[in-house]
Amino acid sequence: MLVVRPALPADYDALMNLAVLSGRGFTSLPEDEPTLRDRLERSQASFAGETAAPDAYYTLMLEDLSDNAVIGVAAVKAGVGLKRPFFSFRVVTLAQSSPTLDMRFDHQALVLVNECAGWSEVGSLFLRPERRMGGAGRLLAQSRYMLIGIEPQRFAENVLAELRGWFNEDGTCPFWDHVAQKFFRIPFDEADLLSASTNGQFILDLAPRHAIYTGLLPEDARQSIGRCHREGEAARAMLEREGFRYQGLVDLFDAGPTMGARRDDIRTVKEGRRLMVRLGEDAFGEEALVSTADIGRFRAVRAPVLIDGEAAVLSRDAAEVLGVREGEAVRVKSS
Known part of the structure; x- marks a missing residue:
C-alpha cells in the first residue's frame, strides 16, 4: 500500500535523491543540503503546530509500505510573499495607436509584479520516474488538498501552483538564455539555487523594473512563455481537474506558468x-x-x-x- 505521510529529518537521504532526479529548473527541490535539511525541520515543526500558520511549510513523502521506500514528495506552503517578495512576470497587452495613420498595434509585454503575496502554494510534486503509474501521482497531488481541507483557516483564500518552464532536449532554457540571464548574469543553476536557498534579495536588486516587449525576443523564447516542461503536463492536467487555471503569470527564470484557484473551490477540498x-x-x-x-x-x-x-x-x-x-x-x- 502507498501512504502519504509527513516528512521527517530522517528522510534527508531520500529527499536529496529525489532532488537529484528532479533535474534542472525544479526550483523547489534544490540539490543543497542545508536547504533540504532546513525544510525537513520546518516541516516537522509545522505539523507539530510549533509554527505560526502563515509561516508553516508542510512537506509530504509518498512511501511504498511494501519495501518502506520513499518514492515521491510534495509540499504545501501556508503563505508566500510575506517575508520575501514573490515576484512573477505578468503577461499583459499594451495597446498603441496612431490616429494620423489610422493604425493600432497590440504589444504583448512582461511586467514584474508581486501579486500573489499572502497566497498559499502547493508544489514540489515529484515522483521517481519508474513509479509514475497506478495512481501514485494522483494520490500524492490530492493529499495536499486533503491536508488543506482539514483546517482551511490555516491556509490562504487563494492557492497557487508554479509549474516548471520549458527546457529544450539539450537542457537549455530559451527564456533564461534570451531574457532572464541578461539581467542576472549568472548561470541558471546558480540563480535557481539562490532563489530556493536565500531570502531572494538578489531578485529584488536585479530584476527588470520596466516592461519587456516580447516582440523583441527570438521565436523560441516567445513560444516558451507560459509553457510548462514536458514532464509537467500531467501535473498541469491534475491541477486543472481540481479547478486551477492559468493566471497570466509566469516565472522570472524559465517563464513556467502559475496556476491558481480559490481554496474553497478546489475540488478535493470542496468534496x-x-x-x-x-x-x-x-x-x-x-x-x-x-x-x-x-x-x-x-x-x-x-x-x-x-x-x-x-x-x-x-x-x-x-x-x-x-x-x-x-x-x-x-x-x-x-x-
Missing part, C-alpha cells in the same frame, strides 16, 4: 467529507481517497471505503496505516 471510522471486513466498498482529520497526525491513502450515512467503513489494514481507530474522524473524497 472531502468528515466521517467517523467504523471497522469492517478487509476489502469492500469503492476505492476512495482517505486521510486523517488531524494535521498533526496526517496520513493519506487510497483504499476501499463503504460510506454508510456519516460513517466510513474501513478495513483494519487501512485504518492501521492511517493510524486511526473506530469512532475517530477521517476525511473521505470519493473518486
